Amino acid sequence: MQQSDQHWQRFSVKQKLSRFTVYLLFVMALVVSMRSVEIIPEFFFDAPEQMMDLLNRMWPIDIAFYPLTVHAAIIETLNIATLGTLVTLIFSIPLALINASNVVASPWAHWFARFFLVSSRSVNSLVWALLFVAIFGPGVLAGVLAIAFRSIGFVGKLLAEALEEIDMGTVEALRATGAPWGAVMLKGYWPQVKPAFFSIVLFRWDINVRESAVLGLVGAGGIGVVLNDSMNLFQWQQVATSLLAIFAVVIMAEIVVVKIRQKMI
Template sequence: MSAAPAAASIAREWQRFTPRQRLTRYAFYLFAVAALMQSLRSVEIIPEFLEDMPEQVADLFTRMWPIDWNYYPTTVHAALVETLHIATLGTILSLALAFPVGIMAARNIVRWPAVQLFAKFILVSSRSVNSLVWALLFVAVFGPGALAGTLAIAFRSIGFVGKLLGEALEEAHRGPVEALTAAGAPPASVFLKAYWPQVQPSFWSIALFRLDINIRESAVLGLVGAGGIGTALDDALSLLYWDQVAMTLLTIFAVVIVAEIAVTYIRSRIL
């Protein structure tokens, strides 16, 4: 009974943030607004261009219409197939390359800090370079064409797949690993039978997700000469054939939608 008055005397006030935290938050909001104003000023919007923007857009659409359907069988189709090849081959190649990197990056599997650092270096350098930049590099090395595009897709994907695979491995339950180690299994068998079954669904999910992204990314690689449907788009754009541009954009749009639906369906089936 003696505890009751003591408990009642404690101030029953509660606030989500301390005064200091609140002050910091307001300061942050102020900073964000200031930064937004500053950047708006530096964008230098030209009023004349802003004014005739609706006309320009309308003009663009009238040039695009009617769509040049004939551009599909003559050019777009072959380029589209090449794009799909670039995306799938690039993804498969990236899976093979990213697999060992992902294992090296998992702290619970590889315990040498030097190897970890090496894996992190590969993952970060792969992701910090945009696929268009990778494509430019490979076009410079191998010349224009689908090979450069495939390698660009593969190298850009290593970081994504490797990082997510490494994280999935780190989240694997310790129990089965312990049990197989206790049974005297060599490291390769422990990986195959304790880690791999646990990360297998995540791995295929990551692979499909990346394939989805790669179909979209490979569509623009042609702009820098790395093959695929982007080449058709680039040709039409530079010749100002807007009806052909429309045809190409429509194809890209359709393919992205179909890929999205297919990937979502397959993921729901394997998980």
């Protein structure tokens, strides 16, 4: 029996080389960053002590502060998140329809929609808030629009993907009967994307509750304004109250989303 001199290798030379290049670039980036980043070592070693000091200042939590301002601000935060999620639908549903290749079959339309979706996603919600505060002045309106504009990309992209995955049989059957465009949309597309639509919207609402809690730091309303004020006054016990309230609302939002999703699916 002749023995095979083929040596089994998991990766080809090209694969090995390209993997090695990625690792090398990666390590180089890390080394360069570590060497050049401006960190004051004393601050780093001091951190646990400073952290304990901060926690000491936060304790005991100022519960009496909650009914004064925190409660109203928390409700406002929830309203910003909810209204922002509703407003985003006005923009993201048409963009999703244009972006879905089985609804509008034009590459130009896709690029048009994708441009808006990508630019909405690349700008952070705090940056959107800064822009809208500059336009509409500090307040809730800027917050609602910041949340809405940041969510367009997210909802639009996922909804377009859901639309593209549907079974076209019903749609073709409806078209064959001569149904108008609106009827095809409502009875052909909508029933099939309904579960995906609600889960995307709920998922985004959950994220928006978290995000709207910090928009106030740049003046766009909600609990962030209260948080910022207490921090500027070094009222750490009040800060702790606000943080606890945010934590509670975030957990509550997550539970609500999980419960609704269980009911629907």
